[in-house]
Amino acid sequence: MAIILHNRNIVRITDGNKVVSCTIIQMCFDYAVIKYDGKKYKIPYSMINQVIGHELLVSA
Numbered sequence: 429m430a431i432i433l434h435n436r437n438i439v440r441i442t443d444g445n446k447v448v449s450c451t452i453i454q455m456c457f458d459y460a461v462i463k464y465d466g467k468k469y470k471i472p473y474s475m476i477n478q479v480i481g482h483e484l485l486v487s488a
Contacts, residue, residue: 440478441471454464 437452441462451462459470 437482438480439476440480441475442477443475453470 435455436451438449439452439462441448441464442449448464450462452460453463453468454461456470459472460476462469462471
């Protein structure tokens with residue numbers, strides 16, 4: 429099954445031990461730039477486990 433990604437998707441990331449939810453800021457060829465705890469990180473697409481929703485659909 430394929431995961432369809434867009435900017436501003438809220439995704440679940442796992443490294444095998446820890447699972448976190450974060451927002452995709454930018455997508456590049458080899459990695460995605462995500463925002464987690466106010467900081468930006470570059471992660472490989474293989475760490476993205478599931479798309480949870482879209483930032484515009486989540487109420488504050």
